[in-house]
Amino acid sequence: MDSKSYEALPATIYNLGSCAARYLDFTREELWARMSTPLRHKAVQVPVFLVNEAQMDILYPPERRKVIDPENAKDWREKRRNSDDPPKLQDLDTPSPNNEGPNPSSPKGKGPSPSWSRYERFVAMGLYVCNPEAPSEVLEKAECKNGSPPTGVLGFSEAEKAYKHHTGPRIYLCCERIVSVAKEKGIDPNLVLDKVYYHELGHALLKGVRCFERPEDDPYLETWGRIIEESAAEWISYVHFRGRERLLFRKVLMKDKPAEYRSCVVFHRIPLFPLPMAEPNGWDENTQQGIRSGLRKFYERWMDQKFPWGKPGAWKSFYEVWMTQKLPWVIPSTPMLPLVKGTLLEDWVRGKLFYMRERQEWKKCKDLLIMDLGRWVGFLSLPLWDAWVAQRAFFLFFGHSSWGAVKVATNPKTLTRHKALFTSFLASLNLSAWRAYKELGAPREPEYVIPLEEFAAALIYFSL
């Protein structure tokens, strides 16, 4: 065997008719070395088809041609900040009246967003499809069929066969757009390729066990679903870069992205609440409103914190109140308790606090709540996940109080590490929660949807 025949790549990549593929190099070490094990595992499973612009336009589902114009989002943000009756999330998809186009499409409609044409070449660079259909006109639009594909990439004949017969998820990458965007920005097209490829693999990671059988179940078609899905996938892509490349990603490539992609910069900073937040179909209209505004305030306060682990003052006063009051079995009202009011966590928090009071383990409790970041995170993340996970997480922190292995952190270096740990902890909780929600079949009861909507709104709100 000569060295030419060792050209296999970890992923199966076909050239379905893209001429610009010859500018891209899939054999680079860093493309594969950057990936984490699960991402590469996905890359091994999911085949990639390189397509040209015309093919991508056919393949890109019309119902997915929706973007949020950042300008529009800024207006929405102003309104949300200043008014008592904040605008809904769906308003993001409908442009404000002054720059409205002739045919405004409804947010759930089939047609593309008015600003789609502006963002098309930045968004439709890649596509991940779970249940692919293979329209034959894509094959007719193929170019450079006879040109030799880049090293490791399979040529048109194999691509055609795989395109028709491969079942299961697949990834399309539009090399023409990747190359032209890179040229316009003056950066290496391979960097853009890597970014787009990781983004699509991120969608693959976020897919649950199975695809949605009915397409209308897919939460991507909702505004909030699209925001969460895209910012999660973009975050996955983002964290795989380091140093100069990350800087290019953020300062150059992200500039031309619609708002839902830009919101990845806060994806790891705010928590998604546990789903469902209460027994499904238990909230009446008033409660829903209350929960909405409560969540909105929570996110505002959350981002208002100087440190992500917050100021312990509230807890200190809570502690003092509790220890000095005459009726020890009454849980005093605290700033934190309204957060869990009406949710499944309420009983648990009350029980837990009461238990700790009973056991006179206040010293530990104080440590837990106030002093140490680790335990503070543990307690703050109570509303982040469902009760039993939280209970366990809590006990883990509880179990290792400050006289054990974990010391109270005062060293600024350690605090930095804690902060990093904390943010990654949040991001992974968010990713897992989103994935788990989709695995449930994406139920649309308000107890599921409201926390998701508010999370998506916060993503947009804080990322601008």
Next chain:
Amino acid sequence: MFFRDAYRSQEGPFTTPRRARYSDFYFQRPKPEDPLPTIRIYNLGCQDLSPFDFSRPILRQRMPTALHEVASSIPVFLVNSRQMDAIYPPSRKAILVDKTILEDCRKVAAITLEVEDRHNPPQGLWELFSLLLERREFFSGSQWETYEPFVAMGLYLPKPPELQRILERSPENMGTGEGIRSPEEAKQVLQNHQGPVIFLCCERIYKTAKSERMDPNLVLDMVYYHELGHALLDVEESLWDTSEDPYNVPFGRIIEESAANWIAYYCFTGKEAGLVQRLIHRQPMEYQGYAAFEEAPVLFLGKERVYHHRLKKDQRLIFLLLGKEGVMCSHNHKSIFLNFYCRRPAWFYQSWPAIWHTEPVISLYDLDLHWAGQGAMHITVPMSGPQPSALYQTIQDKWGLWSRPTASPEERAKLNMLWWVAYKELGAPREKKGDGVFYIFPLSFVVFAYYLLLRGAFT
């Protein structure tokens, strides 16, 4: 670990077998200045060795420290596919039926477990999992042909096979290469050798590499490391192919093959690692848990605990009663872990991705509990030293997406390997024997295997 303990061998013939230690599984990326192991390779029946280069330094440079000793002590024999078929044990020419077992696993995963009495072991769970992963019917001979090129490329044997069966299938003229010793030498060594051996089928390796368009040397290296992994996971009193061999039930095979594949995968980085993952993707179900093997720890079911609340904080001890064997004590705060997780490992694995970031999840103290309880102090996990900082250091290095571990993946993987080997050293008990310690072992591994299987299949 099959090889003799250097310290004990100085004292003369020893009666107790050597036990595995934490330090046996020292997985660190090798540095350039590290000494390389010497490997002995003999050709027994391969005609064409031209695609392979055994003298490449990278073959030995990639090996982590844990593999050095096995690599330098175990001879490698190159055989052709007929010879391989002859020595490959018929009981192992079967694979886990993926569809059936996955469906059953999904059903088990869908069962919501009620909070049971904390003093009673989860009986129902035990029945379910045993039912699931102890059944031999899950092995199928029918798909063996499909997977043969990806599975029967190498073989580890704790004892050399019958020489005659190999010799009668050896061809006339055999290939040679740099660093490969002659067939005559091979025969001599194989006749006198008593310990474990590794067979590599070069024909199949070449064929697989060609069909996958990969460098045959890369496939060769991967297969070799995989077999070395089996050698590392074997015990001195080997259970291999006995009735006690856990490899013959699904859970054992899942753990063993996932671990060996993790070892092989660990040796590579970057694009090569991707290619190895691609090869693994072509292997049957039980091999797919390699990525999950480093994600979560094997957890043990606790038995009983007594809380001495009157003791002072520093003296406060938890007594873990492990049957008749002995009493183990540990600090209270360490055992809360046991109290919560040990009884509900299935839940734990469900929630594992969400909470593994919390540093104390697997503390080195906890790992000693069960083994020390048996008076088996041979497993000495380092318990002193600045643990939190050492653990936290790895956070910044290992910044993978789903893995935000505080203990590094290597750390977890080697602890899992340690447990697995130690379980085999106990004779791999699978029966639930009353109040004895044996209760805790099989179920823990069954549940861990279930986790590996599901993660391998659905991520």
